[in-house]
Amino acid sequence: MNILVCLKQILDPEVPARDFRVDAAQREAEQGAANLVTNIFCENALETALQLRERAGGGKITALSYGRPTAEDSLRKALAMKADAAALVLHEGGEAPDPLASARVLAAAVKRLGAFDLIMTGREAGDWGAGQTGALLAEELGLPCVSFVDSIEVTGGNLRLKRQTDTGWEVFEAAPPVVVTVTNDEHNVPRIPKVRDVMMSYRQPLTKFTLADLGLAAGADNDYYEVAELFVPQKETRCDFVNGDTLDEKVEAFARYLIAVTRSM
Amino acid sequence: MHLMNDVLIILFAANGFDKGAQGLAGAGRRLADELGGSLRAVVLGEGAEAVAGEAARVADAVLIAEQAELREYQPETYLAALAKLCGESRPRAVLLANDTYSQELAPRIAHRLGGSAAGDCVELRVEGDAVRVGRQVYGGKAHAVLELKRSPAVVWLRARSFTPAAPRAAAGEVTRATLNIQADTRTRLVERRREAGGESRLEEARVIVSGGRGIGGPEPFETELRPLAELLGAQLAASRAACDAGWVPPTWQVGQTGKKVTPELYLAIAITGASQHMAGISEAKTIAAVNTDPDAPIFKHCRFGIVEDYRKVVPLLREKLKQVMSDE
Numbered sequence: 386m387n388i389l390v391c392l393k394q395i396l397d398p399e400v401p402a403r404d405f406r407v408d409a410a411q412r413e414a415e416q417g418a419a420n421l422v423t424n425i426f427c428e429n430a431l432e433t434a435l436q437l438r439e440r441a442g443g444g445k446i447t448a449l450s451y452g453r454p455t456a457e458d459s460l461r462k463a464l465a466m467k468a469d470a471a472a473l474v475l476h477e478g479g480e481a482p483d484p485l486a487s488a489r490v491l492a493a494a495v496k497r498l499g500a501f502d503l504i505m506t507g508r509e510a511g512d513w514g515a516g517q518t519g520a521l522l523a524e525e526l527g528l529p530c531v532s533f534v535d536s537i538e539v540t541g542g543n544l545r546l547k548r549q550t551d552t553g554w555e556v557f558e559a560a561p562p563v564v565v566t567v568t569n570d571e572h573n574v575p576r577i578p579k580v581r582d583v584m585m586s587y588r589q590p591l592t593k594f595t596l597a598d599l600g601l602a603a604g605a606d607n608d609y610y611e612v613a614e615l616f617v618p619q620k621e622t623r624c625d626f627v628n629g630d631t632l633d634e635k636v637e638a639f640a641r642y643l644i645a646v647t648r649s650m
Numbered sequence: 651m652h653l654m655n656d657v658l659i660i661l662f663a664a665n666g667f668d669k670g671a672q673g674l675a676g677a678g679r680r681l682a683d684e685l686g687g688s689l690r691a692v693v694l695g696e697g698a699e700a701v702a703g704e705a706a707r708v709a710d711a712v713l714i715a716e717q718a719e720l721r722e723y724q725p726e727t728y729l730a731a732l733a734k735l736c737g738e739s740r741p742r743a744v745l746l747a748n749d750t751y752s753q754e755l756a757p758r759i760a761h762r763l764g765g766s767a768a769g770d771c772v773e774l775r776v777e778g779d780a781v782r783v784g785r786q787v788y789g790g791k792a793h794a795v796l797e798l799k800r801s802p803a804v805v806w807l808r809a810r811s812f813t814p815a816a817p818r819a820a821a822g823e824v825t826r827a828t829l830n831i832q833a834d835t836r837t838r839l840v841e842r843r844r845e846a847g848g849e850s851r852l853e854e855a856r857v858i859v860s861g862g863r864g865i866g867g868p869e870p871f872e873t874e875l876r877p878l879a880e881l882l883g884a885q886l887a888a889s890r891a892a893c894d895a896g897w898v899p900p901t902w903q904v905g906q907t908g909k910k911v912t913p914e915l916y917l918a919i920a921i922t923g924a925s926q927h928m929a930g931i932s933e934a935k936t937i938a939a940v941n942t943d944p945d946a947p948i949f950k951h952c953r954f955g956i957v958e959d960y961r962k963v964v965p966l967l968r969e970k971l972k973q974v975m976s977d978e
């Protein structure tokens with residue numbers, strides 16, 4: 386089984402709202418003191434791939450990212466988690482989000498890197514949260530796609546994909562090659578790499594491509610959508626903290642608040 | 651060149667003409683009016699007749715895609731059908747709700763039509779010639795307005811946040827079409843399960859009791875939160891942390907990547923209130939919280955709150971609720 390996992394490096398989404406700022410004129414988020422991290426759903430995808438490889442007793446996992454030179458950190462971490470190979474396509478041009486342009490770059494890199502049975506992305510990225518790149522990548526590659534997958538098994542020559550739905554779950558049987566987008570579940574919480582593996586990861590080879598290497602021009606088709614406005618909405622409510630001298634009094638006050646709301650519905 | 655200004659909404663019969671479909675139709679009607687085009691609907695899947703009947707009350711025309719291969723959802727076959735249909739009727743905009751199937755197919759429909767997609771939108775309007783959408787970004791910390799550069803605009807909406815359309819005097823015409831789509835079996839849906847419990851319609855709940863990582867394990871959801879929810883006539887929900895821990899099923903997750911809920915009352919128990927969680931409850935009317943940390947961000951969104959250990963609060967709260975209810 387030859388697996389490719391797409392990883393996006395993003396501004397740490399866990400940065401508290403009070404520390405988050407945007408540059409409204411540039412229509413970009415300010416990095417401030419926030420770190421750059423791998424998008425969580427990409428790590429869920431990698432974890433799902435690692436478990437699949439473990440169960441199958443073999444296979445190769447390639448991690449791929451399209452980003453700034455710093456995205457190398459995401460790929461090193463993937464190697465430390467025990468991906469077999471890693472490739473970075475260097476981003477050129479502006480920061481404007483464009484899932485179609487990203488999908489085209491990733492598709493060109495996938496074709497260059499070889500033939501894959503399974504191509505995985507996260508369900509969405511924690512920055513712009515487009516939730517589109519995996520689906521668009523499938524289209525660019527002419528492959529079928531199943532979204533919101535949380536676990537994968539190999540049965541015969543086929544893949545058994547379990548995915549989450551609004552009301553429960555569904556199972557798909559897919560003939561490789563196929564693209565899947567991955568969501569979180571109790572079983573694909575990303576593993577923490579060992580310190581030794583983190584150190585080792587810096588000695589492993591990492592393929593780098595420029596857009597020109599892939600026969601693409603920078604920003605050539607940035608015409609999907611444009612950010613017309615970006616702002617931080619101001620919305621705070623004043624909270625009445627129930628008071629009272631004893632727990633009993635406080636809880637009773639809380640109960641009265643609750644009942645007042647349900648009565649007014 | 652003749653410009654098509656029609657708006658097409660896509661309805662999956664399996665969801666019924668629920669609040670999401672109603673909001674979708676409302677959004678579609680307003681967009682069609684802005685564009686000066688008509689509103690059309692296409693309904694797919696088993697049970698399409700009933701949904702088409704409802705849709706015809708608000709749409710100018712409704713099409714039922716009639717074909718054995720389309721009775722049950724299969725992503726590739728549905729995609730081929732929708733791409734063909736949209737390709738023929740050339741709408742200016744294609745709108746979908748934010749259910750699983752809509753989210754899965756929308757970007758690919760856009761790709762096949764040479765259009766632009768955007769998702770999880772809470773605003774939709776025309777500005778000049780362009781369709782613009784508003785959506786939360788950065789895990790709910792910021793709001794962006796995107797201008798879709800290609801046509802058609804393929805947009806999936808937080809459908810329940812949009813006002814339904816008023817029924818029209820004359821019902822739209824319902825037609826049936828066989829699309830002659832070949833079944834694409836590269837992927838095949840082989841099993842479907844509903845999660846047990848009443849949590850499947852969280853989006854429709856009027857009261858929600860939700861638990862987070864601070865709950866500490868699966869048992870208190872059953873022994874503490876469920877009886878409380880029953881007293882309040884509430885549905886149970888959870889944060890991502892509680893779902894990822896395996897304490898409750900993923901269908902309970904509320905937030906940016908979980909359910910977008912619109913209750914009158916949302917009671918958050920041992921939930922911090924990370925922006926990604928709040929992104930799912932921005933339409934809740936009243937938020938209240940139980941948390942040991944007075945600085946938890948959740949309190950910034952609460953009308954009222956209590957700073958205490960939930961393990962002390964919840965059993966007592968159940969008693970007090972019963973007392974107050976029987977006193978009155």
Ligand SMILES: Cc1cc2nc3c(=O)[nH]c(=O)nc-3n(C[C@H](O)[C@H](O)[C@H](O)COP(=O)(O)OP(=O)(O)OC[C@H]3O[C@@H](n4cnc5c(N)ncnc54)[C@H](O)[C@@H]3O)c2cc1C
Binds near residue numbers: 861863904908
């Ligand atoms: C891209 C992305 C998407 C995400 N999507 C979602 C999403 O859809 N939904 C979602 O929920 N999260 C989502 N998250 C995760 C989110 O950022 C938070 O990590 C998560 O919501 C935290 O869950 P929590 O509040 O339950 O846990 P914690 O942050 O661990 O908070 C636990 C809270 O419980 C309180 N507490 C502890 N013990 C007690 C007690 N005994 N009594 C009372 N209070 C107590 C603590 O004070 C604390 O406030 C997403 C993250 C990313 C990056």
Ligand SMILES: Nc1ncnc2c1ncn2[C@@H]1O[C@H](COP(=O)(O)O)[C@@H](O)[C@H]1O
Binds near residue numbers: 424451508509518
């Ligand atoms: N620049 C990128 N490099 C690698 N993978 C990406 C990139 N952009 C998006 N992806 C993949 O697509 C998923 C969804 O991203 P998005 O469509 O931006 O929400 C991510 O979780 C990644 O797996």
